[in-house]
Amino acid sequence: MAVTALSAAESKRLSPRLRKLEDERWLAMALLAPTAILLGLFIAYPFFEGVLLSLSSTRVGQPGEFVGLKNFHKIWDDSIFRTTVWNTFWYTGVTTVFKLALGLWLAILLNRHFRGKAIIRAFILLPFIIPTVLSTFAWKWMFDPTFSVINWTLFQLGLITTRINWLGDPDLAMTSIIVINIWRGVPFFAITLLAGLQTISPELHEAAAIDGARPWARFWHVTWPLLMPVTLVVVLFSVIQTFADFQLVYVMTGGGPANATHLFATYAYQLGIGTGLLSEGAAISLAMFPFLFVIVVVQLLYIRRVETR
């Protein structure tokens, strides 16, 4: 009572403009405005500019004109672009499978009780916390043909006799960046899935154990289905990020050797900024959009189905 009386007295003293905020519609608009403006300024506007750019013949220092879908035709016939598409799917697919498998495994290990649990959990996050560019440079040294610690180890173990040129061979280079991406992404999977595991009541496992389910059956029939909603969200996030990855490839190989490891982002950058073909770069960036859109829609539909199950 005292509180309402007070606020009523207070609102009398408020200016008419502030009193409008008492109305929920105005309040909602006022609260949403900053986000809407930021989103418009930094997402919607660049997106539409990008679309316009991709439909023009703009180059660096040359305004250009409207050319329709010409840029898209051009990249369609570009063999590097095709490699890029294939690379991106391969890169995203392989890394996601490994990140999920390893992350889940780690999460299950970390979900047990053991001494120093908190510290280990914190350490697990390290690859995720270190800025990608920094850690990727460290990896670059490890994969360097001359200084490679990996080569040195393999050599000392007697497994190889000549140096392996990790980043000089197209397949090895791709494998290398896949390994680094997995290393970097596993912590995110592990920690998120661990959080998911912790929401599953231990009683369910006990009930299943009494019901006669052995550890593997308990995982399959209890843990996995209950973890599914979390798993799908993590996979969705990871797929989006990996699909549009840039830093890792840019630092490691710059898309090489011979344009063999380009992803959408790095190729768009190389063409748009590196070569100055802004409009073609924009077209490549935009080409990512329909793919991502389909992936996201399919996953969101699936998540909704799992959640209402």
Add this chain to the structure above:
Amino acid sequence: MAEVSLHKLNKKFDTTHVVKDVDLKIRDKEFMVFVGPSGCGKTTTLRMIAGLEAITTGEIRIDDRVVNEVPPMDRDIAMVFQNYALYPHMSVASNLAFGLKMRKFEKAEIEKRINNAASILGIESLLQRKPRQLSGGQRQRVALGRAIVRDPKVFLFDEPLSNLDAKLRVQMRVELKKLHERLAVTSVYVTHDQVEAMTLGDRVVVMKDGVVQQVGEPLELYNTPANRFVAGFIGSPAMNFADVTLVENGGKPVAEAPGLRIGLPGELATRARAKTGRKATLGIRPEDIHIATAADAPEYCFDAAVEVVEQLGSEILLDMRAGAALMVASVEPTLRVRAHDNLKLALKPERLHLFDAETEAAI
């Protein structure tokens, strides 16, 4: 046919000793209830029987097989958890079927058992639902069903009714009792509710701080509690206690406290005589106190001042002061009493209890 025996059972979590030297034989088809205050180790004991908790020292046998190292699934037990622990992503039917599927039962047999359990519990219409679409009572039934379909040697229950509202709890209690009569499976039931213990148990184990205080049939616990704790825990409203000194009065032993002198009858007198001069606790249940009449011997009567009158309809509870002691009496609902009345009350001498002041054991 299944007996469960616990032999010198102990459980320690790191340094805390939560179950101490429990010795117990649960007979075939018996409904055994563990009761005691929160944290006394009931659940821990049950979980050791289930195999969900490692045994620190001692032995558990189911029939004649030592099961200390046997995993839960191979003990042929079924457990009903306090929070039901239904698999949230499975339908009721799949919840019931899970244990059978894991044990590789044939489809037809699974179906038969599910339908049988469902009809016993009246949940036929719920089989296709998910647990979250059920009420608390319905979930409870499904949890029971999951135990029933397995047709195990032993049922274990951990406070299965504690999440239900009072009315449903009473109803489910009756159903559990019927169910046990029908299935006749050895059952171990944990609760902290003494009414549940008294109504459900063939025998009851009263525990406190990890130690078994008494094992016996409900009425045995009620009539001849082994110590002050059991006396106070069993029965509602709780037994009255008064600190007294045992003295001789005119050659007869009596219990004396400031403003209160109660004679001790027959057997009790003999046992009390050995402790003359010692301190003791006198116990009498509220229902064993009544308004004194001419028929009551004066040594079992006392004066009391009524402080509060609690009208319950079927009885009246009088909160009274008798000398230094506070007492509750349950009297006829027709009686006209008001607060601050002074009454002369009598107690049933054969219902008197005496407990040693130090050991708290019954004298």
